[in-house]
Ligand SMILES: Nc1ncnc2c1ncn2[C@@H]1O[C@H](COP(=O)(O)OP(=O)(O)O)[C@@H](O)[C@H]1O
């Protein structure tokens with residue numbers, strides 16, 4: 081099997097250019113998370129790959145099987161692409177029971193009744209719904225419906241299965257369980273998948289590769305650890321994780337490190353900017369990397385601790401100084417009052 | 432078959448069915464003789480003849496007066512009725528609702544006959560009044576009565592649109608008015624009704640338009656005093672010159688369509704505006720009924736009185752009449768009771784055929800029509816193309832043709848196209864005429880149910896590997912099954928009620944109750960007419976009962 085390759089895809093809905101040249105690559109056996117804020121074009125991209133939206137430039141192909149190529153005027157209709165798609169709304173057919181919902185794709189492929197029975201039963205067993213084959217969609221819980229939708233999309237063994245926020249309709253606790261379940265299912269079945277989500281934790285948990293989308297363009301691509309630890313842009317840095325934002329003025333850029341000035345103190349971090357000294361600059365640091373200290377020192381700011389908040393497994397501390405608010409985690413609460421907050425140089429990105 | 436072939440095939444057939452009759456009529460109107468006459472020449476003589484006729488102008492002005500008067504009566508009453516039913520605590524609202532809609536579903540000729548036998552010069556209520564008062568305090572045969580009856584029987588049309596608009600409107604603005612000290616009437620007049628203004632305006636234009644289509648009421652009630660409206664003028668033209676004066680009829684038809692077509696177009700614009708208005712403000716909030724206090728009984732009484740005048744009087748009149756030999760001053764009804772009229776129905780083969788045909792056209796014809804409407808709706812469903820606008824307009828075209836006109840035009844098509852001629856004397860001709868006349872209505876019903884189908888259900892099938900037609904067969908059609916069933920019921924009700932469309936097509940083999948009633952009325956066979964009317968009302972009653980039972984929304 082070959083890679084699913086999307087190249088420089090552009091798509092317009094009405095007068096708006098929704099996709100502005102998106103490229104991505106799914107190698108067989110890989111789960112790619114398509115991550116981005118709401119309205120960034122994730123669903124549109126997924127639908128374009130499935131053949132439900134019509135791009136006006138670029139190409140989509142799996143190896144020699146070209147789905148869409150603006151240059152060559154190729155446009156394969158959705159039904160000929162052989163992909164699996166799980167809708168955000170699940171879109172289960174209300175007039176068919178679970179078995180028939182799942183069996184439909186096989187029926188269309190002219191599979192024999194006997195084989196359909198075997199494969200649907202197997203798939204339903206895999207997703208843990210073997211006993212519910214006779215039920216109708218409205219007789220299922222949200223979590224069960226989601227599983228049926230997944231079964232329906234993978235029963236005919238598509239080269240890639242596309243999932244549009246499949247977990248977003250589940251409540252928070254169920255969602256975490258389903259996340260683990262889905263990842264295991266995809267990995268054990270050796271599937272390739274594109275998983276759309278706006279939840280960065282979900283994306284990192286489920287994917288081998290994360291494609292971060294920003295207003296119709298790809299902001300960054302990479303494995304979850306890279307996206308989290310080495311954000312390429314301010315958008316990527318701010319979108320992933322929980323962050324503190326320091327506004328200041330750039331003092332100097334020295335190779336890989338940059339120094340900014342905040343409240344007259346010099347704070348040094350990783351350079352992600354090429355601006356000239358004196359320019360306004362932004363420092364981003366994850367909450368869990370902020371440290372509390374009792375004495376002044378390099379990369380430390382004197383700040384006031386507001387009331388600490390208990391989160392269960394840890395405490396969240398909120399420090400303030402004029403307009404600046406810094407949040408940090410701690411294993412134990414500190415006394416309110418004056419503290420020194422440290423921004424380790426290897427954890428602070430200066431944009 | 433690729434879907435595009437299917438689409439254009441359906442588009443072509445629809446265009447042909449809709450445009451051919453009109454084209455033929457227009458062509459005929461420019462001839463000097465019937466189109467099958469070899470001597471026929473192109474000329475404007477038919478127009479000059481008709482436009483020189485005093486009767487024609489008289490009919491035109493009368494029609495306009497009736498249409499205007501009708502709207503003037505129906506609009507305020509309908510809007511107020513909607514306010515009372517939707518927003519206030521009038522007693523027994525859930526029982527009143529289906530009763531209010533009865534005038535829409537009962538054939539206008541039946542209602543007209545009912546009025547004649549109930550409150551005509553020798554009607555049962557008139558004789559009663561004469562016994563008690565010594566004189567009859569009303570005169571059914573006057574233009575005023577005609578307008579009043581037409582207006583009162585069209586209150587439900589206004590009611591339907593106003594009520595729908597009111598239901599879509601949040602009550603917060605009304606509550607604000609109440610808190611500021613407005614009484615219920617002031618709330619209605621100053622807040623609620625102005626807010627649904629666009630819907631009321633639409634309903635007004637609709638009723639005015641229906642005024643131009645009016646046929647049964649003026650035919651029955653206007654005839655004794657020689658009041659002609661455009662449709663009855665057309666009807667009387669049939670043998671004006673001794674020979675079939677097709678060219679004159681064609682001119683009358685062209686005039687009618689020239690008036691109704693802009694009204695149809697206007698309705699379309701207004702409806703869109705009304706819907707936009709509602710969707711901007713509509714919150715679909717749970718509404719709290721406005722308390723009328725003792726006035727609720729006044730409102731209740733008014734509604735019941737209106738129902739009495741428009742439903743009870745004509746329907747009891749015609750029913751009573753069908754069970755008695757005769758009535759008059761001093762006749763004891765118990766002495767003249769009889770079932771003979773119903774037995775007599777069976778003596779006339781054409782009447783028996785008419786009853787069977789009516790059931791057939793309602794049940795079978797209705798089903799086939801709904802299938803056709805669905806075929807058209809499916810052809811444009813999810814079609815991303817400018818052609819769908821063309822279909823929208825095509826569907827609107829027959830709206831501008833009153834049933835009488837459409838029946839006539841279809842008759843000519845059957846005469847004109849040689850290979851269709853054998854079908855003229857079969858129920859196929861009636862079915863085609865009915866289907867075309869009710870095309871817009873049926874399409875609205877079916878499209879309404881199609882709108883409910885989520886696009887993702889269809890897309891899911893496509894991704895699974897189903898082609899466009901397969902998606903329609905496997906997903907779309909099964910999902911609208913219930914909606915199609917409901918449409919079938921509503922189309923049944925309408926086909927069974929229909930009387931004007933079949934008039935020109937009436938002949939041995941094509942009898943339906945509606946057109947038979949009109950022709951029997953012309954012969955003065957009042958006994959048969961009453962019994963047959965009751966049979967017709969019963970069929971509709973059964974259909975309505977089934978519809979209500981199944982929870983079908985009576986308003987498409
Ligand atoms: N039919 C449409 N016409 C015009 N714009 C649309 C249409 N559908 C979606 N959009 C716009 O396209 C953008 C991307 O939408 P979508 O792909 O659904 O985003 P996401 O799934 O990332 O939340 C949004 O800004 C949305 O407003």
Ligand SMILES: [Mg+2]
Nearest residue numbers: 122123124245
């Ligand atoms: Mg989305």
